[in-house]
Amino acid sequence: MSPINDLQQTPVGGEQPIILCRDVHKWFGNFQALQGISMEVYKGEVIVIFGPSGSGKSTFIRTLNRLEEHQKGQIVIDGIELTHDVRNVEQIRMETGMVFQQFNLFPHLNVMQNITLAPIWVRKWPKEKAEEVARQLLDRVGIPEQADKYPGQLSGGQQQRVAIARALAMQPKIMLFDEPTSALDPEMIKEVLDVMIELARSGMTMLVVTHEMGFAKAVAHRMYFFDQGLIVESGTPDDIFIRPQEDRTKLFLSQILSH
Amino acid sequence: MTKELAARAQALPPPTERYTLLGWVHKNLFSTWYNALLTVLAFGLSYALLKPIIAWLIGQSQWEVLKVNFRLLMVGQYPMAQMWRVWVCLHLLAAIVGLTWGIWVHGRRLLAAVLLLVPLSLALLPTISSPTRLFLLGLDVFALIAFGLGRLRSLALRRLAIWSWVVYFFLVILIITGLNPAEGWFPIVPTTLWGGLLLTSLLTVVGIAFSFPLGVLLALGRRSRLPAIRWVSVGYIEVIRGVPLVTILFMASTMLPLFLPSGMRPQLVVRAMVGITLFSAAYLAEGVRGGLQAIPHGQYEAAGALGLSGFHTMALIILPQALRIVIPVLMGQFIALFKDTTLVATIGLLELLAISRSVLAQPQFVGFQREVYLFITLIFWVFCYFMSYISQRLEIALGVGER
Numbered sequence: 001m002s003p004i005n006d007l008q009q010t011p012v013g014g015e016q017p018i019i020l021c022r023d024v025h026k027w028f029g030n031f032q033a034l035q036g037i038s039m040e041v042y043k044g045e046v047i048v049i050f051g052p053s054g055s056g057k058s059t060f061i062r063t064l065n066r067l068e069e070h071q072k073g074q075i076v077i078d079g080i081e082l083t084h085d086v087r088n089v090e091q092i093r094m095e096t097g098m099v100f101q102q103f104n105l106f107p108h109l110n111v112m113q114n115i116t117l118a119p120i121w122v123r124k125w126p127k128e129k130a131e132e133v134a135r136q137l138l139d140r141v142g143i144p145e146q147a148d149k150y151p152g153q154l155s156g157g158q159q160q161r162v163a164i165a166r167a168l169a170m171q172p173k174i175m176l177f178d179e180p181t182s183a184l185d186p187e188m189i190k191e192v193l194d195v196m197i198e199l200a201r202s203g204m205t206m207l208v209v210t211h212e213m214g215f216a217k218a219v220a221h222r223m224y225f226f227d228q229g230l231i232v233e234s235g236t237p238d239d240i241f242i243r244p245q246e247d248r249t250k251l252f253l254s255q256i257l258s259h
Numbered sequence: 260m261t262k263e264l265a266a267r268a269q270a271l272p273p274p275t276e277r278y279t280l281l282g283w284v285h286k287n288l289f290s291t292w293y294n295a296l297l298t299v300l301a302f303g304l305s306y307a308l309l310k311p312i313i314a315w316l317i318g319q320s321q322w323e324v325l326k327v328n329f330r331l332l333m334v335g336q337y338p339m340a341q342m343w344r345v346w347v348c349l350h351l352l353a354a355i356v357g358l359t360w361g362i363w364v365h366g367r368r369l370l371a372a373v374l375l376l377v378p379l380s381l382a383l384l385p386t387i388s389s390p391t392r393l394f395l396l397g398l399d400v401f402a403l404i405a406f407g408l409g410r411l412r413s414l415a416l417r418r419l420a421i422w423s424w425v426v427y428f429f430l431v432i433l434i435i436t437g438l439n440p441a442e443g444w445f446p447i448v449p450t451t452l453w454g455g456l457l458l459t460s461l462l463t464v465v466g467i468a469f470s471f472p473l474g475v476l477l478a479l480g481r482r483s484r485l486p487a488i489r490w491v492s493v494g495y496i497e498v499i500r501g502v503p504l505v506t507i508l509f510m511a512s513t514m515l516p517l518f519l520p521s522g523m524r525p526q527l528v529v530r531a532m533v534g535i536t537l538f539s540a541a542y543l544a545e546g547v548r549g550g551l552q553a554i555p556h557g558q559y560e561a562a563g564a565l566g567l568s569g570f571h572t573m574a575l576i577i578l579p580q581a582l583r584i585v586i587p588v589l590m591g592q593f594i595a596l597f598k599d600t601t602l603v604a605t606i607g608l609l610e611l612l613a614i615s616r617s618v619l620a621q622p623q624f625v626g627f628q629r630e631v632y633l634f635i636t637l638i639f640w641v642f643c644y645f646m647s648y649i650s651q652r653l654e655i656a657l658g659v660g661e662r
Contacts, residue, residue, distance in 0.1 A: 093566040104561035108580050118565035
């Protein structure tokens with residue numbers, strides 16, 4: 001049988017992983033959300049993380065830019081370890097972009113201001129440079145004509161594409177996507193996925209929490225199946241879709257692929 | 260969309276309703292027998308209530324008391340020779356309002372005309388002295404020039420307008436107070452001479468200008484992660500809110516001097532200003548806190564994920580949204596502050612209400628309470644209504660792109 005996509009065949013990486021997680025644990029009160037996650041991601045890889053709700057997949061990618069704090073284990077991003085040191089956290093947040101399920105655009109700023117805010121205040125770019133980059137990014141995500149609109153005037157799909165442009169404006173090395181299409185109407189999912197697929201093909205390192213198996217089949221290098229705070233199974237899309245090993249994986253896939 | 264569907268989806272214009280005057284009266288006042296009855300009753304009641312008032316206004320009321328004491332009511336004992344300073348403040352205000360109007364207000368010609376007509380018609384009154392007449396006309400001239408300038412609507416002008424509002428409040432205090440302790444060009448006018456509407460306005464302006472930033476800081480402090488800051492803020496807010504303003508004013512006037520060395524006792528007016536500011540800040544803090552709590556957590560996360568620092572997140576993302584939400588609350592608090600300034604009468608300051616009582620204590624004006632109090636009421640109402648109107652306009656103007 002031919003492979004699902006070619007990307008999984010190409011060797012990626014280099015010697016040092018851009019994301020290194022060793023035995024990451026996280027508790028919410030008495031509830032243990034992550035029970036020892038270890039993962040290595042190399043530059044240019046597209047990783048799809050999926051699993052039932054409450055499996056810890058969102059919590060995990062939120063620990064990578066410290067929106068959640070891990071309580072045990074080690075996370076190293078691009079050679080910088082995530083610790084309580086605020087400077088490390090700020091450094092890592094500048095190098096990782098994040099796209100949220102609920103978009104989280106700033107409703108009091110227009111699209112252009114949403115995108116240029118962080119480059120101007122964090123990267124200290126001059127306004128002209130930031131706006132030039134923003135215009136290129138709006139072109140790239142396919143909505144160059146919406147620069148002066150406010151988030152409330154855009155459709156969900158357009159808002160999410162603005163959110164992607166906003167994250168890319170900081171020129172991150174890694175992009176984190178936390179269920180980017182889960183809050184969208186069916187008609188708008190495709191326009192967001194198209195942008196993400198283009199981004200993946202351009203060589204961006206991406207971690208994507210999603211149930212869009214079409215996306216995984218199109219561009220994922222590797223996939224991780226989470227359940228109850230653990231990695232149940234991982235492998236290439238071929239491994240996961242064609243020859244899954246674990247019963248839990250088979251059951252979950254049969255449920256989300258059945259209709 | 261196919262052509263056929265497009266044709267079918269052609270929208271129809273909404274149904275229009277048009278009435279003649281009689282049709283309108285019938286629909287809104289006499290549509291059923293009980294509506295007709297209510298209309299007749301309401302008109303009858305209004306007539307019964309208004310008739311004596313109108314009769315008094317036309318027949319019996321005498322406004323001599325206001326004419327004689329007008330300056331006293333407006334500025335108290337503020338020296339005649341320094342009156343130009345009050346006028347400078349008013350001219351500056353006219354210019355800033357004109358500029359703001361030119362930049363941001365569209366239409367509203369009727370309101371503008373009414374506002375311009377007030378100084379003009381006052382200037383045409385026969386009993387007014389000619390310098391005052393010039394000052395009054397100056398208001399319109401400055402407002403119109405600034406309005407014309409504002410119509411250019413450049414970015415620099417917008418910045419200028421916003422900054423002038425901020426600076427104006429502090430400038431007014433400086434102009435009214437003065438600089439030079441000795442006699443001379445710009446002497447200090449002792450606060451004991453301030454009174455009337457001037458004192459009421461200054462108490463309000465100072466109260467707003469200082470309690471607002473303090474209130475925002477307290478609201479942020481109450482939500483701080485550092486327990487020391489949080490508890491100090493909570494303690495302050497709860498203590499102040501548990502005490503009536505009159506008590507705070509009494510404390511400021513009688514207790515404060517006990518703690519301070521006799522050389523550095525601030526003047527009574529300043530103590531009253533501090534009391535009002537501290538009082539109002541506690542209430543503003545709770546209002547602002549409400550706005551902060553209404554901001555979804557995702558906004559903090561998005562700002563954090565972009566690498567914005569805590570300070571930038573607050574200043575650029577959270578506060579602009581939170582403050583917009585609480586504009587009605589803040590403006591309500593400012594209106595309350597304006598009316599609460601009447602309480603400084605209890606510690607012996609002659610603001611508008613207190614000075615009107617002293618006017619009425621003059622032997623020749625005993626029995627003119629109605630005229631004087633009606634006038635005071637009108638002044639308070641006009642100011643409060645204007646603040647409330649500004650609040651509404653601000654809400655609309657800043658509501659762009661609301662989620």
